[in-house]
Amino acid sequence: MSEQVSVSVDDAHVERIDEVAERCRAAGMDVHYVLAAVGMITGSIESGDVRTALGALPGVAAVEQQHTFRLPPPSSPIQ
Template identity: 50%
Template sequence: MHDVTLTVADDHLGKITEVAAAARAAGMTVDQVLDQVGVICGTAPERCAPALQALDGVDAVELGQTFRVPPPDSPVQ
């Protein structure tokens, strides 16, 4: 599962709850709906990204990135 942030198109801000419901139906677990800024946050498998991007009212889909640092005793720093 990846952290996912959906940006809702300006013309769909009044329908953000419907966009969130469609995102749930497309496989996203919605954690927050930030209606004042037009953002929906949650998690979803990476394979859901194309379906989320195709939803009516979704302007952008951003998948969270994971970075890992080697342990302090690792030869690579």
């Protein structure tokens, strides 16, 4: 099962975020979005080993799991 992650790019590499995204792809991340304005790369990975590899890449400040929250529909009795 794949895991959704966000990669924070360190300040020294923000201007070269596309290079960091390529390194993430090479490490096994399926890159969905490169958000240059905020220094983030989002995507999915298949294992914790890939998360560890991403964290060791030059230019990566942090790798965090994305969390999804779903609210019940407005007509639901529980709000």
